[in-house]
Structures are given as C-alpha cells and as structure tokens.
Amino acid sequence: MFYYLIRKLLFLMDPEKSHIFTLKCLNSKHMQIFINLFLKPIPSIPVKCMGLVFPNKVGLAAGMDKNGEYINFFNKLGFGFIELGTVTPLPQVGNLKPRIFRIPSKEAIINKMGFNNLGIENLICNIKKSKFKGIIGVNIGKNTQTPIENSINDYLICIEKIYCYTDYIAINISSPNTKNLRNLQYGILFNNLLENIKTKQKEMHQKYSKYVPIAIKISPDLSKNEIIDISNQLIKFKIDAVIATNTTLDHSKIYKMQENRITGGLSGFPLQSKSNTVISILYKQLKKKVPIIGVGGINSLNAAKEKIQLGAELIQIYSGLVYHGPKFIRHLIKKL
Structure with missing residues (x-):
C-alpha cells in the first residue's frame, strides 16, 4: 500500500525524470541504511542456466539501469541477476525527449529511448565499484551512427571490453528504437x-x-517461420541462451487509446501474450538445446509461472517493478 501511495506522486512527474529521481533517492547512503533495516536478505534458491548458478530465477531486465549506477540497490531487492545496459561502444544521447510514456490503465510503458548511455568504459568502472554478489549480465548494442553493415564491429568491441567484468553478455538486435537494428x-x-x-x-x-555465455535478445514481432529460422541458427552456432522478448511495435492492445499515436516499443501487460507465444515456439524448436529467458508483461505471480511453464528457465522484470514496486519482486522470488 505504501508503494502505491508513493507511485501516485511519482506518476505526476515526467516518466524519465521520475525514473532518475527515484533511483538516485533509493541509492543514497541514508536510504541504503533504511533499506538494510527493513529488507532482509532472501534465502538463495539456486538455478543453473548457461553454465552459471543463479541465486534465484528472477532477474532485472535491461533498460532499468543502463549505466550500472544502481547495482547495489537492485542487489538489495533480491534479484538473482541484473542485466545492465543497453550499452554501446561510445556514449550517445539517444532519441529526442519526451521518450518514455506510461499507460497506467494497461500497466504498460512505451519507450523510444534509442540506446542512450554513457558508453561501455563508464559501465565497466561502475561494475568494478559494485558489491553485487549475484549474476551480472551486460546488454550490448550498436551506436546509432554505425551503419548496419558495419554493426558487427560495435558488438565485437563491446564483447572484448566487457568480457572480464560480466557473467554473461546479451546481444540486443531487437530494439525497435534504433534504425534498421532489427x-x-x-x-x-x-x-x-x-x-x-x-x-x-x-x-x-x-x-x-x-x-x-552469450545470449541473443529477440523481437516479439517475428513470424513463426522467422522464429523457427532463428532457432535453427541458435542451435547451429551453439548460442548459450535466447532472451524472449524485447518491446513490441504492435500497439493493437491499446488501439482505442490516445497513446496509440505514440511511436516506440510497447512493454508491460499488453506485451505478455506476444512474448508467451514466442517462448512457446522457441521451446518447441530448441528442444532444450538453448535455454530461454522469458521477459515481457510479467505483472503477477501467475504471469511469471506461465512463462516458466511455457519453457523459460529464468525470467526478467521491468514494467512489473514500475507498477508494483520492490515487494512484487520479493514475492515472486519467494513463491517461485
């Protein structure tokens, strides 16, 4: 109840400013002392995936902490793993503001951030300073100015730089907010x-x-045949995991709403069924040869369980944390 009261105030602010303000407040020394008093450690429930041992199945999706500035805070929430980024070789400002939009009635978010980040060197510095004892993943992408035909070089640069400082690497080729990336x-x-x-x-x-390990993050807007083709390639090249899914350009679930006129990737509850469909197809095609990390629209314990029942070995949360707060994460970890 306390979080929902705070959320009402936060939702009066611009979403991007609210995001930064909230994380900075929660990451302050005084707030850390308060959190330590009231958020007791959650017992580990180890899960093996990608050859790594995760403290639990619940992770933070990429996008919440792009630059690794709040690792210690998210550690306190109990996440078994945190995916930082998306980060690019060089710093970039991203797309024009405003670029985040909430749809509270649908528990949804539209973003058109465009990989705004401070660059991979800055992220490495922040990882070195953190005390997180869970699994850290780093989600990497290409710089906007890099032509699509040269984009592989950006991913290789990031892999080389981050390799010694992360537990796994996620390759983001599915954001709808960078031209031609998909x-x-x-x-x-x-x-x-x-x-x-x-x-x-x-x-x-x-x-x-x-x-x-290296994971590939894919789009929810792929056709069945495209997912089958991707699955075959993942097996062929022995990719360590697939993350399903990124945000969607399909705004049909909000088509009667004013927000439908906003361009960008839609996440939250309207993404849930599309993400589940992709996971279901992947599971049938991959035959457990490549593990699946499920993300998209997890807003309840039942939604989390459904992702796992469909074949996801791990799950990630983003919008669910925004709409339901830290207690939701701890509830999932304990019940799963």
Missing part, C-alpha cells in the same frame, strides 16, 4: 553476426581462461 535478426546479417560473436567468444575464452 534487420540483424534475419538472413546473412544474422548468420554473420552469430559467426563473428562466437569466434570472438572463443578468442576471449582462450585468452582469459574464462567462458562468458
């Missing part, structure tokens, strides 16, 4: 991307005697 999910571009990142992974593994 083209990397298809045909020769997809094949070349997977081939190059697996070669780089092998090179780094040999160099550092450390194997860092």
Whole structure:
C-alpha cells in the first residue's frame, strides 16, 4: 500500500525524470541504511542456466539501469541477476525527449529511448565499484551512427571490453528504437553476426581462461517461420541462451487509446501474450538445446509461472517493478 501511495506522486512527474529521481533517492547512503533495516536478505534458491548458478530465477531486465549506477540497490531487492545496459561502444544521447510514456490503465510503458548511455568504459568502472554478489549480465548494442553493415564491429568491441567484468553478455538486435537494428535478426546479417560473436567468444575464452555465455535478445514481432529460422541458427552456432522478448511495435492492445499515436516499443501487460507465444515456439524448436529467458508483461505471480511453464528457465522484470514496486519482486522470488 505504501508503494502505491508513493507511485501516485511519482506518476505526476515526467516518466524519465521520475525514473532518475527515484533511483538516485533509493541509492543514497541514508536510504541504503533504511533499506538494510527493513529488507532482509532472501534465502538463495539456486538455478543453473548457461553454465552459471543463479541465486534465484528472477532477474532485472535491461533498460532499468543502463549505466550500472544502481547495482547495489537492485542487489538489495533480491534479484538473482541484473542485466545492465543497453550499452554501446561510445556514449550517445539517444532519441529526442519526451521518450518514455506510461499507460497506467494497461500497466504498460512505451519507450523510444534509442540506446542512450554513457558508453561501455563508464559501465565497466561502475561494475568494478559494485558489491553485487549475484549474476551480472551486460546488454550490448550498436551506436546509432554505425551503419548496419558495419554493426558487427560495435558488438565485437563491446564483447572484448566487457568480457572480464560480466557473467554473461546479451546481444540486443531487437530494439525497435534504433534504425534498421532489427534487420540483424534475419538472413546473412544474422548468420554473420552469430559467426563473428562466437569466434570472438572463443578468442576471449582462450585468452582469459574464462567462458562468458552469450545470449541473443529477440523481437516479439517475428513470424513463426522467422522464429523457427532463428532457432535453427541458435542451435547451429551453439548460442548459450535466447532472451524472449524485447518491446513490441504492435500497439493493437491499446488501439482505442490516445497513446496509440505514440511511436516506440510497447512493454508491460499488453506485451505478455506476444512474448508467451514466442517462448512457446522457441521451446518447441530448441528442444532444450538453448535455454530461454522469458521477459515481457510479467505483472503477477501467475504471469511469471506461465512463462516458466511455457519453457523459460529464468525470467526478467521491468514494467512489473514500475507498477508494483520492490515487494512484487520479493514475492515472486519467494513463491517461485
């Protein structure tokens, strides 16, 4: 009840300003002392996936902490893993503001951020300073100014730089807010991307005697045949996991609302069924050869359980945290 009262005030602010203000307040030293008093540690319920042991099944999706500035706070919430980013080789400001829009009646968010971040070097510094004892993943993307035909180089740069500082790497080729990015999910571009990142992974593994798993984050707007093609490639190149899914450009679930005129990726409850459909198809095609991380529209314990029943080994939360607060995360962890 306390969170919902606070949320009413926060929702009076611009969403992006509210996001930054809230995280900065919660990350302050005084608030950390308060959190330590009232948020007791949650017992670990280990889950093995990608060759890693996760303290529990519930993770923070990419986008909430792009620059790794709030790792210690999210650690206190009990997340078994935190995915930072999306981060790019060079800093970039992203798309024009306003670029985040709430739809409270649908428990949804539309964003058109455009990979705004402070660059991978800054993220590495923040990871080094953190005390998080769970699993850290880093979600990487290409810089906006990099032509799509040269985009593989951006991913390889990020892999090389972040390899020693993360537990897994997520390749973001499915954001709808960077021009032509989703083209990397298809045909020769997809094949070349997977081939190059697996070669780089092998090179780094040999160099550092450390194997860092690589996951591919895909779109919810793919057709069944496209998902089948992607599944075959994931198996062929022995990709370590697939994250299903990113945000959707399908606004049909909010078509009668004023917000339907806003462009950008839709997340939250309206994404739930599309994400579940993708997970279901992936599970049938992958036959447990590639683990699935389910994300998209998890707003209740039943929604979380459904993702797992459909084949997800781990789940990630974003909009659910915005609409239901820290207690929701702890509830999921305990009940799952």
